[in-house]
Amino acid sequence: MDHQEALRLAVVERYLLDELPPPQRDEFEAHFFECPLCAKDLRLTADFLDLARKELKRGTLEGFAPRTVKPPWLELFWRPAVVAPAFALLLAVIA
């Protein structure tokens, strides 16, 4: 296996996800011990997966999730304190 083949087959991800058949796994190991680029990519991906696992375990990702931000005026309009009098005024006008 050479570097181009490793890139083409996305072997780093497949190796760490344990998706390579044993012969291909051994072939890639022989390669990354000699290829500094693949070695670096492997370390980086392993670091990412380790940290991702820790973050998922912490279960605090919801706090970071992007929320839909309502415009302040719209939020104000839908408050009961505003809606109720407005509705009453509307009824009075109609009556």
Added chain:
Amino acid sequence: MLETAADALDGRLLLKRQTVRSSPVQWRGSTVARERARLQFTAFDAIYLERLQRGDADTEQHFAAYFGELIKLKLRSRLSPREAVEDVRQETFVRVLALVRANEVRDPGRLGALVNSVCNNVLLEYYRARGKTGSSLEEAPEHSFISEEASSLGQLEVREAQRVVRKILSDLPERDRQLLRAVLLEERDKDEVCTELGLSREYLRVLVHRAKRSFKSFYLKRFGETE
């Protein structure tokens, strides 16, 4: 000498072999500098080999750190107890450095191949010593690929890297997070999870690849490396 090399890996004395003794050598740089040196590419050329032969402390530290991580990645899917991984790793270093000092390594460009080959032999011997029948490198992993031990990033970088990873995960659609949670954390069957979520099997690999690319920009910036 070997004690120093092993010590450079994670700050603890791992090598307990009584057969190899040497005077300890202090690492002169900061932790960050050490991490940078560890991750930097170094050509395994004749000069590197010559330095290893004469026991240059910095070269030995680089050698142990660089190949130590690769051996750990290789063994994490094959050996379960951390102690076993350390045993195999240390034995591999002992044998490779013995060969280097005996001037039996002619081609410095093949140093990586030699480390891998020696590691395979040590691993086979370890399996045999445990009395496993049919033990070979082909056997199924004993546990998940994810290790419980700390990231190979230095401690100073871990917190920062964690923030980046948290942001990357938070920006993912909930379905993608579910997929990663099921595979990485709950260690569920990947095929089953993908079917449940209505995703192709290939999607998981693509997802990891994309997330890794986002992480990579931080990683390269942090260590000042270029592709």
